[in-house]
Amino acid sequence: MRSGLITRLLFISYCLEAGMFLLMVPWSPAWDRTVAMIPMLGLGAVLRSTFGRATLSGFGAIHLIWGIHDLDSLWPRKRSRRRTAADAESTSLESAEESAAAADAPAPSNPGV
Numbered sequence: 001m002r003s004g005l006i007t008r009l010l011f012i013s014y015c016l017e018a019g020m021f022l023l024m025v026p027w028s029p030a031w032d033r034t035v036a037m038i039p040m041l042g043l044g045a046v047l048r049s050t051f052g053r054a055t056l057s058g059f060g061a062i063h064l065i066w067g068i069h070d071l072d073s074l075w076p077r078k079r080s081r082r083r084t085a086a087d088a089e090s091t092s093l094e095s096a097e098e099s100a101a102a103a104d105a106p107a108p109s110n111p112g113v
Helices: 003-027 029-036 041-048 050-072 074-104
Strands: none
Touching (some): 003 029, 029 041, 041 050, 050 074
């Protein structure tokens, strides 16, 4: 495999995992226990609020959408290559059939010459 493909697959994996984590964990009971241990009271209050949880979940949703988009973009290239190869074969078959039909057809007569 190419290193670019491996890097892309790792990035997609990161986006999907981080997206699922950030989408679900802020609403779990473990979140309240973890945030309660933050020594800065203002930050803990923001992270326990609905606004803070929704912001993190939105960030997770963006990661999920990005990962799915990148994952989806891997397949159309392969499909288009297959279609291109299939189109080239069908075009060459059609041109071969046309040339065979032209060879079988009688030559046009030229009465003026």
